[in-house]
Amino acid sequence: MSNAATAKEPVAVVGVGQTKHVAARRDVSIAGLVREAAQRALADAELTWAEIDAVVIGKAPDFFEGVMMPELYLADALGAVGKPMLRVHTAGSVGGSTALVAANLVAARVHRTVLTLAFEKQSESNAMWGLSLPIPFQQPLLAGAGGFFAPHVRAYMRRTGAPDAIGSLVAYKDRRNALKNPYAHLHEHDLTLEKVQSSPMLWDPIRYSETCPSSDGACAMVLTDRAGAARAPRPPAWVHGGAMRSEPTLFAGKDFVSPQAGKDCAADVYRQAGITDPRRQIDAVEMYVPFSWYEPMWLENLGFAAEGEGWKLTESGATALDGDLPVNPSGGVLSTNPIGASGMLRFAEAALQVRGQAGEHQVDGARRALGHAYGGGAQFFSMWLVGAEAPVG
Amino acid sequence: MSEVLTAPLVVEFPFTRSLGPVQGAFLTGLRERTVLGIRARDGRVVVPPVEYDPVTADELRDLVEVAPTGTVTTWAWNPSPRRGQPLTTPFAWVLVRLDGADTALLHALAAPAPEAVRTGMRVRIRWAVARTGAITDIACFEPADGAAAEYQVTSHSGEFADPVTGITAPARLDYAYAPGGAQSRYIQALAERKTVGERCPACRKVYVPPRGACPTCGVATDEQVEVGPRGTVTTFCIVNIKARNLDIEVPYVYAHIALDGADLALHARIGGIPYDQVRMGLRVEPVWTEGARFPDHYRPAGEPDADYDSYKELI
């Protein structure tokens, strides 16, 4: 993959928008929901609909809203009429993948300014219904979504000897961070660590307070080229690296605790961005943590900690908002989970950090941030690394 | 040669759709036998009203009232109505430009035969008797007399008493699910209480259940290999909340079990042992019940636990 005829166009994030995420947005249609995020991203970039060249939209399964290929119906609301519109679906990683597809349109110089958006309006149906349609001949999923992931958490604990309390530390931290993020779904002002640790054990070893909520929400970004970034009213976030990796759902030898696809994806992003020591060189991480234990697991998978050492990083407080490697300053998926948008929220929050636009949950002096998403049976990964400075070259 | 399995799969849900202000006003209006449109940026009146301008993408809010009468702009004769459609006897699908509107609305037209329908014909709304604030509050259109009169639209606040803010949209789709060759072979073997995996010709791994392809080699698995019946619990969780549509007393253990001879674990419930005594490495065997396709659960096989190193690659 060496003989590229020309170097890629640098890609900048100049607009970020999201909805206030809640369990049910009963005041808007599906179009109204996506529109709110898109409008905020345009406002942030101080651009009009006419200045957008293409729209790339993503969401998780169509059954969640009961609309097949809803981008067809959403074309008008997203100003896509007369423009190219792409619809990405890569399971839970989709929000990240969607942003990367949009970034590539700019990087390839196909378009100059692209709107990318991801959403889920889970209140239109019931996520567990959508995820567990009664497929004949198959054993019903015996344990719900948490039951799918809990055995992998146990495997992680067995492998690393991590103490039981680590998961609750993550949950408490992320929910406290969410209090500083006005868009977060869960704002649990009275939460204490004790309350997390005494919340019901749903899928042992996962407690209720260590699981993500089900949200209605959308996230949008405006991506543009070097010229567009020069005109941007606020500092852009520059894309220094981006990658997707997939591996099969189930296979002999699959490591569910630390999937190879995640390691490879991170390695590719770091290579592109010139990162050799992620722990030292990256200032903030927005990673996809739907169950609290995934923080230490991903810390290892993404190379922030040696194998078996991720939980120690969490335990040390390094991943707190005032730690030396803040993880999920926004409150993360544990506080906000419109499934299809959750990945893009990670990417967008990483961009907000390096733009210095994260408000109360801003990490002081963040210059480089990682956005991470994953989905399926821990098989689809998408990540990007954004920086405050334009990439060199 | 195994027979091809198929079975019905019903995908059905009553979706709850919040409407937003424009759609809410339109559907509430239908309940009140009032048809609203919306003024687009270019001055056109769009009926049914859209939330965003189809040309400029601007948010639209200027509602107007249009007539319940209109003109057919195109039509299609439907000789055999299908489930969920507005009429149960043959009818015409029509696009109707209501008087006062510049765009057309899709609905059904009650007509005795295709000969009674033509583009340009005049029609009026036949209101449903019971109206709830839904597009089906228009039962259908019916032929009307008289030429199109110049209709003066009037602006409308969109406000009604007891506004409709959401609809329930039930949707049912029927599928004939066919699991394909490999899974059919697997399921048929289960009927004889055998668990039969398939071996990849390239990497030699045994897949249970087989899914038709070795996912790492991308080639068909076709050599059948009986595995189990015993196996090892590789990891598990204790389920403390009732899953939807499952009649299993909680707490119970949901485990990953590597059957002897298989190269990856399958998932099943563990029984016959207190839930808090299940552990990684526990040796188990299947318990079948009459008439069930899968083992009801797995129970301790009475063997010593497997050594962690013997199954850690299977977790």
Add this chain to the structure above:
Amino acid sequence: MSEPVRGPVREVAVVAFGQSEHVPDSAETSEVEMLMPVLHDVLAQTGLKARDIDFTCSGSSDYLAGRAFSFTMALDGVGAWPPIAESHVEMDGAWALYEAWVKILTGEADTALVYAYGKSSPGDLREVLTRQLDPYYVAPLWPDSVALAALQAQALIDTGITDARELAGIGARSRGGTDADPGRQLVGPLRTGDCPPVVDGAAAVILAAGDTARRLVDRPAWIRGIDHRIEAHSLGVRDLTDSPSTRLAAERAGAFEAPVDTAELHAPFTSQEVVLRRALRLDAAGGTVRVNPSGGALAANPVMAAGLIRLGEAAAAIHRGASDRALAHATSGPCLQQNLVAVLEGER
């Protein structure tokens, strides 16, 4: 539009195309069992191994399968190990090809595998497709896909653009016969002969850049331009007798810069071929464009793959020297709402 037309920065070609047999019912094979031989076919055509592919992208629909995340099962047929750079669009595979083309333009990939598949037989396709429609005003009426196409056909007849005879002729030509019996009326004015057969099928192509493409195939089908555009969703605000999005995509793809000798149009209904021929100016005086020599979607319409197959058929015509410059088109949504146009050329 704020952007000028800019040419691609890299040469990209279709170097292989394969498709399954398209059958009315494929209950004996799962999606992956149907797809895998097609993947093996395109790899074999180029001599590439799965490991040599830099990027993989697919198109499919959960609503056809009746299952969420149905594309994850198809991935088993790819052999995604060690892990691969991979993406998926919930669209016809033609748009997966577009995403892969963009990926190659960035320089991050030199080769790409694109595939698509659709099994319509498990469900009632006409009913399933109603779920694509505006969920507030239209989907609750369950207007099926044939009914919507019939509204479009009647509008074309009313304006004198076409008539039943021309439509019957298109149907007959597409199916390779001279028998213009249009069949029984399905939703008037459309007859069975105007409508696509409902089939299951899969297709795949391999894309390659520059010298890699030249190495892999004698006569690469170079993608000289590719673009896609969408229109407003509501049928009532559109002029159903025209396809401005097709025309715009064709302009952006450079289709009008020189005549094409072949056009593969994704027109599931005879009436839609009429709309597309006009939008693409294929009936210009003195023109000799071969339209749908493959038979088009009227001969086989595996939903989600039929658009990719148009690109593949156009490319295959170039590979075998039957075309020097071909246009390929794909569509999505009710009554041609969204359209993609590509221009492919062989070196002369």
